[in-house]
Amino acid sequence: MNVDEKKYITAFKKDKITVNGFSLPKKYEQLKEQLDDLEVNNSDVWIVTFPKSGTTWTEEMVWMIMNNLDFQGAQKFLHLRCPFLEESMLIDDTNKLEDNSGGNADNAHSINYLKSLTSPIVVKTHLPFELLPKQIKNNIKNPKMIYVTRDPRDTCVSRFHHARLLGSYGGDLETFCKMFLEGKVTYGPYWSHILPFWQMRRNPNLLFLKYEEMKHDLRKVIRQVSLFLERPLTDEQVEILNQHLTFDKMKQNPAVNYEELFAPFKKNRKIGEEEEKFMRKGIVGDYKNAMSADMIRAFDEWIERNIQNTDYVIS
Ligand code: PPS
Helix, strand or coil: CCCCCHHCCCCHHCCCEEEECCEEEHHHHHHHHHHHEEEEEHHHHHEEECCCCCHHHHHHHHHHHCCCCCCHHHCCCCHHHECCCCCCCCCCCCCCHHHHHCCCCCCHHHHHHHHHCCEEEEECCCCCHHHHHHHHCCCCCCCCEEECCCCCHHHHHHHHHHHHCCCCCCCCCHHHHHHHHCCCCCCCCCHHHHHHHHHCCCCCCCCEEHHHHHHCCCCHHHHHHHHHHHCCCCCHHHHHHHHHHHHHHHCCCCCCCCCCHHHHHHHHCCCCHHHHHCCCCCCCCCHHHCCCCCHHHHHHHHHHHHHHCCCCCCC
């Protein structure tokens, strides 16, 4: 893979816009029409998340289940196996995406790439429900969807490190947390993203998962996901996949750990050891080590306020 920062960042990361109250990367404007009108296949699987909720973990699980635990095929970079719907794609050694875009990296967004793949495919998106393609929103097509959430306090800390790793945020955690609470971090406000999916969780084509459940009993979640996808696994296969999906294994796995992709972002920048990796800590409750007592209180009040009229529980 031959990636440079310029190609990866593209216009998508540079500015933000607000659409339906959501803070989105500016490039969304260019893609909106194509996203709205996307032809959706019922046999595809959509993984929808607020960023830093366990997306990559779920993508690898779902791709493996959908592809009969094809370990050889899984050596291909995850972004190429599970297209990231609204994000410009990186260019790999085969230059496949570059060809799609006529050599213009800014236009090499993954909608073109997605369209070039044969269904069933596994699609990744961070878009909120109301900005998904019309065929999904209007119930015309019903691909299976897996929505994954995580304790927003951990999500926020993970996102802070991610933003610093990419160089898209240079401030301190305190300020970042305030932005997160105010819904100004892209794809926010957090609750406007989570709660519509929570309300839909009993739809037969939707599986609502929590990062904390995956941490607590991954085998159980693997079984649940395989049944949801109608691709049941044997006990032996569950065990093999469980091993493959451990944090330590994924951290070492170049197809999913984003090490190569993010390497150019680290050049000439001083960032802490903790921030040097996409696969950073992979634990529950890390916010307790990172946030001040006042900030934890602010988060707790914000959580309480936002879930009080719902039956949502954090974990
Ligand atoms: S992204 O950028 O939105 O796609 O990020 P996402 O994949 O949603 O979230 C990244 C965080 O998930 C952790 N992760 C894992 N935790 C436990 N086990 C496994 N296998 C695993 N794979 C990824 C990753 O470490 C990020 O969390 P933090 O807290 O930053 O470590």
